[in-house]
Amino acid sequence: MIPLLAAVGLLVVVLLAATLRPFGLAEAVTAVPAAAIAVVTGLISPAAAWREIVELGPTVGFLAAILLLGHLADVEGVFSWLGGRLAGASRGSSQRLLGLVFVTAAGTTAVLSLDATVVLLTPVVLLTAARLRLPARPHSYACAHLSNSASGLLPVSNLTNLLAFSASGLTFLGFAGLMVAPWLVVIAVEYVVMRRFFATDLASPLVRPGPGAVATTGSDPVVSGNHCQGDDIRARPDFALAVLALTLVGFGASSAIGVEPAWVAAGGAVVLAVRVMVRREIGPVGIVRALSLPFCLFVLALGVVVAAVSSRGLADGLAALLPSTPSLLGLLAVAGIAAVLANLVNNLPATLVLLTAVGATAHPAIVLAVLLGVNIGPNLTYTGSLATLLWRRVAGDRGEPPRLGTFLALGALTVPLGLAAATVALWAVVTLTGVS
Template sequence: MTGSIALRLAGAPVVAGALVAVIADGRARDAADQAQGPFLLVAGLLLLGLVADGDGVFRWASARLLGVTAAPRRLLVLALVLVAAVTAVLNLDTSVVFLTPILIGAARAAGADEEAFLYGSVLMANASSLLLPGANLTNLLVLAGEPVGGATFAWRILPAALAAALVTGLGLLAVEELRARAAAAGSGDAAVRRLAGGARPATGMRSLGACACAVAAVLVLALPHPGLPVLAVGLVVAAVRVRQGAVSGAAAVEAVGPAALLALFSLSVLLGLLARSWTGPSDVLASASAWETTALGALSAIGLNNLPAAVLLSATPPPHPRALLVGLNLGPNLAVTGALSAYLWFKAARACGAYPSVRRFSALGVPLGLAAMAASLGAIAVLGSS
């Protein structure tokens, strides 16, 4: 709650400044045009995630995990695959908000050490956010000047996306294996007792949330600008559930987090205006190699947050857009300042009694993130398109 209030207060002058800039300068309107579609998309996806969660889609998926296996390593593999799939279809922010409690609960129910599940929910979400355009707003921001359908986007970046997800997943499995070997023989029973009630997730699922998610996935794949259509789908299904009393209006607003999105949108507009008034970022990128572009993207994400950084660095189409996305999407695994997903993950984890550590996040994320970026760039080099 304190963090949310602080974010609102910190965002207020940013919002005011951005609005003044938009009115005063046509270049800021261009920046707003670049940024608005992706932010509309993530708002729609977050609403869809809320409905899908209320309809039991995620609990059903978690129960299927436990129904397949309770062996910790196999369960972790399935959990990470679930994170990657939900991230690709419903955005990484939706993934961390709704899957983090499910992964922690599944780990506790199986008697597994929950660390790899806890940190894996956010690290794998970031690593999988190259898979489809809607998986991360940065994808749409950077490729705004290259309006292609989602299927074309996915095909061009698929090797890099798969490399990032595979390296991250293998690294998390290695972490789980090391901790399992070091754990005391009775730690599994203690982990089981930490799950309130000791029950597995409910298995029932209603169809509206699942169908709406499928429709959103088709729109993201088929349309070069899916933001407004996906938002419309999210608003419709959320309104249906609110009318039925299954979801409250306050819960819908909380799920979207308009204050945080508006603050990030406004900062993105201001940095977009800066990029259109100052050629420094585009000049640096114009002479940078693919590896240097990725490094610049990662450092900018950590320093500015990856959404504003994406607008700043892509006001002029960069020579290596996919290499830039590798840095912007995987760089946030190096530090919690890199993306909104980490903030949402902290909230979700604390809500279910987990206590994530900023230091541990980076201790795990730095080697995994660097290895994933190197693997992705290697795949891009083989493909011949950066």
């Protein structure tokens, strides 16, 4: 019992440091020493720690590549261009803008991962709402929620997905085929609830700028009347969009040809990196910084600490609670337990522990139910996902700090409904297709 408590204590310290980031220190500053302590004190053997690092290696490699790809797409003007399109197509309507933000955030999360939605898209959405003089709150919360709940479509959409993908035994397209219905269902639930929850904000009339109120500098969208004309500043980034499209196609084909998704993401990132470096829009230091190597190191160290916790009895305890058959009630129970655990210890550690608990021979539907819980569940509290914590910081830095009461109330409405509906959709697809 004492070793388990010691391992859990290390995990709590790591998660608190990652959440609070005292003195602005990187997450790895606490996680790496914690992993070393776990090894030195015998909470996990050196061989087991190394095995965990090796197993996480391809996943972390993909994380670095996709973060770089998203950053380079931003340098190429993809998100500035999207901001212009959002503003122009909204025609000054907050309700229309919300619908467009939903489509854009869901697509960005699916293709470029939830980090791109939080770090790159959220500032553009907030700027667009500000330029159009529309309430920013509904659109900001839409980015936050969809960065989690809309991250279930593809193996590349979330770090948790990559972990589950490896454990599921599914192909890339097989994974997407099973998850597309739950993905669409939870997005629909989120949209319906947000339309009602933010009805007052969405009903606010457009406050039109005065005559001649045009503008900004740099790559900001330009406002004129009730339109935001991104083309006045930046043309459509056809090259970057083509690279992203080909990268997505490559993800789909990677399983068939036995190539890890990390290599596909790296290929797309290299193409964009060469282009922006030749044009001197970014230098080697900027490329290295965009890889977020300290965060990747944090993930590896966190994996070691979680492995120590799992090996000390937590995984066995959870295994006794988790159903092993993919019945509707079984899948609902797995998803519910996963959602609760994600909010208690954060979704990444929860995924690592739960995948150990369900075992290497678990039915793919059980693995995907775990994924629904750890992806949708974090919309209930700030601590459920690192992406949510990052969104809180991004929104606050741009003058739209979220309120805890609003976040909790919205999550209390969307998470139970969205999780239940998505799990039922998963069960229906698995039953109809006979996946085993």
